[in-house]
Amino acid sequence: MYSVNPEHAIGIVGGLLALPIALIALRMHPRWRSVPGTVRAAAVLMAVSGGVHLALIPHHVTTEPVTSVLFLLNGLAFIALAAAFTWRYWRLASAGLLISTVLAYLVYVGIGLEGPDQVGLATKLVEVTALGLALVPVRGEAGRTHRSWRWATLGVAMPMLLVITGATVWIVDLARPDPRHVHAGALLQATNTVATPAQVDAANRLYAATKTAILPYEDWHRAWAAGYRPGGSTTLPSSHWMNQRYVEAGYVMDPERPQGLVYANTHQGPVLLGAMFQMKSLNKFGPDPGGPMTAWHQHENICFTPIGFEFSLMTPYATCPIGAIDISAPPMLHVWIVDNPHGGLFAVDIDSSVVAAMDRS
């Protein structure tokens, strides 16, 4: 959702190429100056969307011929309507085409024919903006302007389309992440799919060394004395305690000096769950002795707020709550020293039921 599908990147090129062409070509229209700027802007944006759709045809034509035909019809219709902005039924036709195009995309994404990506989302934003500009009544319009139905459609369609698009794309992205994305916003290191016997041995050695090294920190006072400090709210089920000295030193997967410890926040106090190794820089995954067993992960597009050191997820529209900024965390690898039935010893997350059971005991 937050990245450009390489196969769709050509769509951006198509849209960017269509923009200057539309601006130049439409200005030559004899009645260009006689219509409001909102209509002109809507026409240009529809031409951009047409350019995106037409550019996507070559990639889809062999594998998805039906989609290619729909892209062709859609692209041509957008370009025709962009040029026909003086037509009597232009608003009605434009609104119909824009709304149906956005809804068709959501159906495609919803049933899994397309994965949500930045090209699709950006194009839908352009189309919803074009819809708003095409419909918004302008002061001083002459003739039958149908202001009431235009306001009604604008007031309902724009918010509804944006909310439904955001919700659909987000739900699909969380429910059907691609193979390298696990839970929300974590990008996994690329590895082989099945661990070799040598990788299993190496993972077990790493686990044993790490567990032995961090066991003293079951007493959280010793972790505190070693320089580990809790980050984030202690009202959460678990907290990461980071050692800033180890983070800055940049130790790489050193069992004696893990950058973080993870504690369950129980009524009896912090209970050690495991360790966390963290790399110093973004996009540089650490060594991977256990292959798929010890794949590192990098949290991307998280909204971080220094107020309470809390996190939420960036929305599909690339916005964070007020007071939070979009960041990515450098690659990390967890080693869980407690039983983690649903993920394993090096899973991205600890099973929430394990933490809950710990708090009840």
Place this chain on the structure above:
Amino acid sequence: MEKAIETSRPEAVFVLLLLQSIFWMVAGISALPFAIGGELHMIGLGLATLLVALLVCLVAIGVLWRRRWARRTALALEIVALAGSVLQLLLPIGANHAPVTLLTNVVVPAAVIWLLWGRMTRSVFS
């Protein structure tokens, strides 16, 4: 078709601010599940974001009605938003640089500033 008698810039700004208002609304709502999960400060941030969404919506209506306060508020909001977004994009914090980020956080605020800037546009607002 229709004849352009006066500028339609306020209407275009209304559409863009309405979009922004919905983006803020989605961001505000998205913070609330994290508050339920134990991140208590997210309640405040989520509600503050929803208030900003409401403010942007009211400013959009004010711009549509060609109110001078609305133009000034919109310009101030967008300049702050644009500066914050540019800073976030330039800092090495791993912020997203994808097309939607650029559209919503850079292109939309820049377009609003461009549409509201200048003496000609200012004269439209009472």
